[in-house]
Amino acid sequence: MNRRTFLKRTIGSLTALVGLGGGGYYYARDVEPRMLSIHQQELSSTKLSAAFDDFTIVQFSDTHIGFHYSLKQFSELVDEINSLKPDLIVFTGDLVDKPDTYHWSNELTQLLKKLQANDGKYWIYGNHDHGGYGTDIVKKVMDKADFHLLxxxxxxxxxxxxxxVVAGIDDVMLGSPDLEKALTNADPDTFTILLAHEPDYADKTVQFPVDVQLSGHSHGGQVRLPFVGHLYTPLYAQKYVQGEHTFETSNLTLYVNRGIGTTRLPYRFLCKPEIHLFQLKS
Known part of the structure; x- marks a missing residue:
């Protein structure tokens, strides 16, 4: 960490402690985490046929159920996603916060199963899904809920x-990602979307025939301050934190989702939870 970054985060953290006092603390803990934002984005490409005009994809990510995010809140999210009537649903990792201590129940499976998309539901592992011996547990739940693992x-x-094409890689931090394997036998001239939990993986994705990468992991920083920005993001989410990113050396576009839940600290400040609603255009 260089001096400038250290000073930025130190000053920002002190400001956050003051700002989160009283009403600010209540807002960051109990109000903003419930203020869902639906980010609508058009994805257009000459590689796409007119047959896919107005085809919609909903991406949700980083629910971290169990850490200040309840099944009741998740049920409301499910209803919100279904109201958008997506053709395809993708989940980009971190279902529950701590798989080894989470009280697994059939209710979660049924809520996931309630999500509806005519062209299927797909997901990838996040680091929390692998952590705490969760790898097999999470997959079993997602299998029962009709989600297909990529x-x-x-x-x-x-x-x-x-x-x-919709491709997916294993988690970068705790898994064994292999994008070359993921794209084996895929036509490089076909419009391709990659699901990759960690957004900074995009620096490797640019070497492959991928048009769009959808990621999460960063939570957008969770706490952002005016003139300062985010205070902290995890490993592999330090370069691309939120929003849309393009690359000079590639036609790749990266979209980083701020996620739904929280982790480490139960706060969101100037960083609302979000889902992405993508609409395809030829």
Missing amino acids: KNTHTTIERNNRQF
Whole structure:
């Protein structure tokens, strides 16, 4: 960490402690974490057929259920996503906060199963899904809920004999990601979306024929301050923290989702939880 970054985070942290006192603390803990933002974004490409015009994809990420995010809140999120009537749903990792201590119940499975998308539901591992011996537990729950795991593999979505590819890699921090394997036998001229939990992986993705990378992990920083920005982000989410990013050396576009829940600290400040609603255009 260089001097400038250290000073920025030190000053920001002190400011946050003061700002979160009283009403600010109540807002950051009990108000903003419930203020869901729906970010609508058009994805257009000459690689896409007109058969996919207005095809919609909902991405949600980092629910961290069990750490100040309840099944009741998740139930409300499920209803919100279903109200958007997506053609495809993708989840980009970190279902519960601590798989080894979380009280698993059939209610979570049923809520996940309640999510509806005509062209399927897909997911990838996040670091919390692998952590705490959660790897097999989380997969079992997602399997029962009709979510399909994309672990270093891909699937093809079809409409009127036209296609686009959705690929996914294993978690970067605690898994074994292999993008080359994930794209094996995929047509490089076909529009391709990659699900990768950690956004900084995009610096490797630019070397492959991927058009869009969807990530989470960063939580957008969770706490952001005016003129300072985010105070902290985890490893592999330090370069690309939120929003849209493009690359000079590639046609890749990266979208970083701020996620739904919180971790480490139960606060969100100037960093509302969000889901992405993508609409395809030829």
